[in-house]
Amino acid sequence: MTEQTTERQECEQAWAALAAHGEDIGGKHLRELFADDPTRGERMTLEAAGLYLDYAKNRATDLTLELLCDLARAAGLREAIEAMFAGERINATENRPVLHVALRNRSHTPVLVDGQDVMPAVNATLERMADFTRRLRAGEWTGHTGRRIRHVVNIGIGGSDLGPVMACRALRAFADRALTFRFVSNIDATHFFEETRDLAPEETLFIVASKTFTTQETMTNARTARQWLLDALRDEQAVARHFVAVSTNEAEVVKFGIDPANMFGFWDWVGGRYSMTSAIGLPIMAAIGPERFMEMLDGFHAMDRHFREAPFERNMPVLLALLGVWYNNFFGAQTHAVLPYDQYLERFPAYLQQLDMESNGKGVTKDGMPVARQTGPIVWGEPGTNGQHAFYQLLHQGTKLVPADFIGALRPAHALGDHHAKLMANLFAQTEALAFGKSAEAVRAEGVPDALVPHKTFAGNRPSNTILMNTLDPHALGALVALYEHKVFAQGVLWNIHSFDQWGVELGKVLANRILGELTGPAPDPAAHDSSTRALIARYRQAHGRI
Numbered sequence: 001m002t003e004q005t006t007e008r009q010e011c012e013q014a015w016a017a018l019a020a021h022g023e024d025i026g027g028k029h030l031r032e033l034f035a036d037d038p039t040r041g042e043r044m045t046l047e048a049a050g051l052y053l054d055y056a057k058n059r060a061t062d063l064t065l066e067l068l069c070d071l072a073r074a075a076g077l078r079e080a081i082e083a084m085f086a087g088e089r090i091n092a093t094e095n096r097p098v099l100h101v102a103l104r105n106r107s108h109t110p111v112l113v114d115g116q117d118v119m120p121a122v123n124a125t126l127e128r129m130a131d132f133t134r135r136l137r138a139g140e141w142t143g144h145t146g147r148r149i150r151h152v153v154n155i156g157i158g159g160s161d162l163g164p165v166m167a168c169r170a171l172r173a174f175a176d177r178a179l180t181f182r183f184v185s186n187i188d189a190t191h192f193f194e195e196t197r198d199l200a201p202e203e204t205l206f207i208v209a210s211k212t213f214t215t216q217e218t219m220t221n222a223r224t225a226r227q228w229l230l231d232a233l234r235d236e237q238a239v240a241r242h243f244v245a246v247s248t249n250e251a252e253v254v255k256f257g258i259d260p261a262n263m264f265g266f267w268d269w270v271g272g273r274y275s276m277t278s279a280i281g282l283p284i285m286a287a288i289g290p291e292r293f294m295e296m297l298d299g300f301h302a303m304d305r306h307f308r309e310a311p312f313e314r315n316m317p318v319l320l321a322l323l324g325v326w327y328n329n330f331f332g333a334q335t336h337a338v339l340p341y342d343q344y345l346e347r348f349p350a351y352l353q354q355l356d357m358e359s360n361g362k363g364v365t366k367d368g369m370p371v372a373r374q375t376g377p378i379v380w381g382e383p384g385t386n387g388q389h390a391f392y393q394l395l396h397q398g399t400k401l402v403p404a405d406f407i408g409a410l411r412p413a414h415a416l417g418d419h420h421a422k423l424m425a426n427l428f429a430q431t432e433a434l435a436f437g438k439s440a441e442a443v444r445a446e447g448v449p450d451a452l453v454p455h456k457t458f459a460g461n462r463p464s465n466t467i468l469m470n471t472l473d474p475h476a477l478g479a480l481v482a483l484y485e486h487k488v489f490a491q492g493v494l495w496n497i498h499s500f501d502q503w504g505v506e507l508g509k510v511l512a513n514r515i516l517g518e519l520t521g522p523a524p525d526p527a528a529h530d531s532s533t534r535a536l537i538a539r540y541r542q543a544h545g546r547i
């Protein structure tokens with residue numbers, strides 16, 4: 001019997017043991033689990049890299065966690081983690097290593113790709129970024145007319161946008177307020193128009209961020225930006241002072257007309273959605289300064305080390321991954337809510353959507369077979385308390401099970417009145433209400449008429465994790481993002497899928513390019529599309545006078 005077959009068998013046994021255990025405890029209410037073990041709330045907690053995780057409000061016992069950790073071992077998670085850190089080509093369908101951990105390797109130990117240490121290049125890029133952002137922040141890097149740069153516009157999409165937007169918002173309290181930061185991603189011209197309409201071109205710097213430098217949205221927006229600048233400054237020479245590029249593709253950067261001296265590179269072993277600690281983080285560094293950026297890298301690195309070194313039972317990303325698998329695969333949960341009780345984290349759920357759904361939204365196993373079990377969940381969320389007045393009704397009384405992560409900071413960014421105590425009271429209250437609900441007897445005891453009792457009853461037993469940080473600072477943000485990066489990776493290993501490719505985005509891109517020609521050029525061949533798509537194209541052509 002091959003090693004692989006034995007591993008697969010062990011894995012299937014672990015899945016089966018969990019299924020049997022699920023039958024046993026599936027019906028057990030969180031009320032009972034807490035009553036059975038009064039120390040649960042203190043015991044089922046964990047601290048790592050400055051973050052505190054309370055996972056007590058999960059429909060899980062010690063045995064559940066043991067069995068889940070058995071699954072992780074049987075699935076080869078330990079070996080997979082080592083393979084990633086060792087620079088093995090674990091992104092097999094693109095034949096690439098996956099080494100975002102090297103970008104924040106603050107121990108500076110060598111990280112080898114094909115026998116070559118990548119750390120000197122990583123550190124050299126960080127130094128160039130630091131030099132550039134220092135000059136920008138000090139007003140030494142001026143625009144073409146000698147005016148100080150006051151506005152930074154990042155043009156990118158997906159991984160070249162979501163991380164920087166999320167982090168620039170999250171760390172606004174640490175940002176240089178003399179600079180404004182805008183982000184243009186959508187191909188819809190409205191995005192470019194609205195984000196630039198009040199900016200002075202002579203004070204604006206564009207960062208064109210694209211790993212490939214071929215992405216339709218980014219290149220279209222970048223060309224529009226170039227024209228916008230030249231319409232105002234009327235001198236091609238101005239481009240050099242107002243455009244910098246972040247990419248792995250120097251040839252395309254040069255073709256676009258950006259001097260390679262104004263380019264910050266990264267490498268094909270950095271996945272787009274794992275790239276915010278590469279040069280893609282340039283707007284973040286411009287906002288908070290190089291020192292704070294390094295603190296953020298320290299936070300990432302602390303979580304990286306924890307992920308690599310801690311036993312699974314005490315490993316925060318692994319526990320989150322396993323609990324996610326528990327609900328996804330044994331309770332039929334289709335979605336996972338991320339609910340930050342911090343306005344500065346308003347874009348965190350959107351960031352996580354790409355990280356998680358582009359990584360684990362896969363339907364075939366590593367060997368190309370259809371998956372036998374459910375893979376990545378639909379990730380969604382909004383900052384608390386706004387969500388409470390919108391969708392929490394469904395979380396509390398709806399028919400769907402929605403496991404949730406609640407995220408908060410113990411100290412506020414702005415100590416205004418009693419806002420923060422109220423914010424955190426709401427966070428804690430929601431996890432309590434979800435878990436324990438309110439029984440019909442308790443409702444009746446309040447004198448509620450019988451007819452209303454079912455409507456006012458809360459079944460409870462709705463699981464959540466709570467993640468707390470001291471303050472939302474660069475270190476904490478780094479640790480938080482790394483926590484989810486590794487959670488997603490670990491889940492991919494458990495489901496035996498490739499988490500680092502994204503072939504599912506390709507078909508739409510190809511078809512859009514074909515349809516573009518059919519909207520703007522000669523009428524398409526009637527046989528080229530189905531009747532619905534054909535009618536939509538015809539309708540567009542008609543609206544533009546092209547019958």
Ligand code: F6P
Pocket residue numbers: 157158159160209210211212213214215218272273358502505
């Ligand atoms: O949506 C697909 C995708 O390839 C993402 O994975 C990536 O983050 C995004 O497009 C942008 O790609 P690029 O940085 O090459 O412009």
